Amino acid sequence: MEHIQKNSYVAINWNNIEDELDKATWEKLTQQFWLDTRVPISNDLRNWRDTSAEEKKVLNLVFGGLTTLDTLQSQDGMAELKKDAVNQKEEAVLNNIQFMESVHAKSYSSIFETLNDKAEIEAVFEWADNDEYLQYKAQRINDIYHNGTPLQKKVASVFLETFLFYSGFYTPLYFVGHNKMLNVAEIIKLIIRDESVHGTYIGYKFQIGFNQLSEDEQSELQSWMYDLLFELYENEEKFTHELYDEIGWTDSVMTFLRYNANKALMNLGQEPMFPDGAEDVNPVVMNGISTSTANHDFFSGVGNGYLIGEVEAMADDDYDIGLDKQ
Template sequence: MDPVHPNKATALFGGKSSGILNWNDLAYPHWYKTYKRLLGNYWQSDEVNMSTDVKQFPLLSEKEQETFLKIISLLATLDSSQTRTILLASLYATDPSVQSILAVIAQQEAVHNESYSYILSSVVSLDKQNEAFEIGRKDPVLLKRNKKLMEQYNAFAQQPDVEDIVKTLVYSTLLEGLFFYSGFAFFYNLARQNKMVGTSTMISYINRDELEHGRFISELIRAVLSEHPELNTPAFSDWVYARFRESVDLETEWSEYVLQDVEGIDLEEMAGFIKYRANKMLRMIGLSELYPEHVENPMKWIRAYADNFDATKTDFFEQKSRSYTKVSDLNGFDEL
């Protein structure tokens, strides 16, 4: 709080502001709608009925069970770090509207992370749950897959200047818009086979949140670069393109490793979908596509979850069997 400065911040990061938030007097007024959309997505994991999943998990193939646990570990690893990183970014923002939006995003990431524990507590023993959460620390392919992102996040925590903030936001778009999607595809593929629909319902809520997060963070990157033209250089664009190429390669390698031999998943289509998602995120931050042969979604069946922001509330589950049902006892065990 610094009352000598104006309420409307002079810059998003590194500017001056009184610290008083007036939603009716913002530098970027349309972000009030973003804030309201984020609040409108409120949900809690224990309001999703998991009773059918409890019965179905032991009936999954050994490969499906193994992949289920590895992907839950991946998602938990990413959202654990994302909660803290977005919270740190909110603390360094000098625009109070950005502080508030990032605070909501950080809270939603915490909900996502809690939901992964809730899913595992529904279907496996505590020992298996703890074992699954160790995968993020020990699996060599997953460690390789996360290494560059974690290096940038750790550098930001140690040296939070505007350039590091923007680079961290770029990696956040990769996390929100690319790194989750092989995992999301696995759960949606199970749902196509009427398996683990409760889990997939919860994943669709997470997906909806991540789409909204990715959109705002992309807008934030463009706004920060507009305010700091010294950073908006061909060299920085080249850095972004390099990170996207690198991330596409790592995500493709991870998807081939974790989704190999999963019934219903075509790995070639998955690789194309990853490039399609990369193109989409690049367009959102104002850059050109890297993969012109992948401008269309090759996995048409996933479109209801991953292809748009505003239509995710009327996705496959809501049109058919999706139910966001509050249960009267933990995980719906009373229905067993």
């Protein structure tokens, strides 16, 4: 953080940029700003009524789990990462991310409110607050946020946003690939687009710190990182069986998870852990994961996608600014 002189409160100066990626990420995030209230979720009610009871149950539970994890990110994750910000602009970007994580968590409540009655909603939240595997990953990540090193916190955040969320994202992406629940899926695609930027940005910040470590320190941190990923993967496998065995999607979801675990490692500048690539993932889901959106008129609420939603998530080459020279 910039040096603060005694008796002086330093105003943030966006004309003095220490890291161009802070400015680029701020602009990207503000360009793609959205709110759930502008997506006409009620247009999916006919699809919802025609959905099987088993698939309704899965969709409700995955959204309950995602609400838990986005709450963790907004209440604890970004607050802890901000403590390690190296300049005021980075802290401002993390403020933006923290707010959007709250928007994500609130969006699931909008979906619940539209599709379910009060008793059904309360049952989902009761399940989320007590499910063994969901609570394990939430508490494991939260423990790192509060007790880990600055670099360990960044690893936990990237693993959460680029890996652990995706057991939940699979279901709405599968539905939209079959032309169902299109507006619910629009919200999920907007969330995925945000998470793409969040994971890449925080991974970039991790790489800066990682490159400043000695070889022994890097090796020690890498061992911790891969051990953590495998631990989370084992728990996620149990969670996925719990959610998807009844409808027979478990194997396909696990492939999707391994693919995204590799993406998380790549965000951190590390080598993939699993052999699974994009070609192994259900093509219906891969088509749905595209971060492009439909065209909503943000100001009038007309349509079924955001005009500002046309902004794309940051690509890998957006971050190619000579990181190896840091």
